[in-house]
Amino acid sequence: MQTSTNWNVLIQGFLSLIWCQESINPKNQGKQVVELLSEFRAKNEGINPLNIGSMLSAAYLCFMYPQQSEFKKMDFSAVDVSHFNVVQGSSADSKYICRRIRNSLAHARFEITDNGFVFYDVRPDGSDEFKAEIKIEFFGDFLNNFFFEAKSQHFHRGVA
Known part of the structure; x- marks a missing residue:
């Protein structure tokens, strides 16, 4: 890391x-x-x-700017997480993976490799470790998918 x-x-x-x-x-x-x-x-x-820096900026904007309460309201079922390789922890569903990616970004527990991103998350007591990898080109697709799904849900809730 x-x-x-x-x-x-x-x-x-x-x-x-x-x-x-x-x-x-x-x-x-x-x-x-x-x-x-x-x-x-x-x-x-x-x-x-x-570039990789603009992709990371977009990740922070999508995952860190929304308040936790807004993030919890989102239905993640349409967010495609199929290109993540979950090495440690559960790959239960898209909500779980998105939450772990958010935590990873919030605590700066990630690394940028030649091939892509590696995200790490762990509870404060050291339990429930999570590690997921994704190639750069797929991370861009994931961010676009996440953004457009979040945007759609926001406006369908009637919030301007």
Whole structure:
């Protein structure tokens, strides 16, 4: 498990926000996307706007920003968790896995590997250990699935 800040991930995530800012800058309105991307990569050591840092930012936004009470209201049955490889703990259902991912993010118990993410969770007394792995490309799909399901449920509850 990662024990210190991975500054590369932090930098990539923030550069994703810079990309958004540059994309809407009026001085760039006449440029094509391919030109903007080329300039962005040239200024930023070849980093793409969608990267591991932007994915982690999205994970925090989806899982950590909602209050626990809102998170508990959600029906997770439509959230696809089939690409998670649960190494330790139960793979009982999507609600269980989403709750454990939320805890992992909340306590910074995860690592980013060359292939993807590894999430860890454990109770304060050291029991009920959980470890799940997912490849990077599948984690992006999982985040999109989670986001759109949460959005749909929010608006179907009549909350604006």
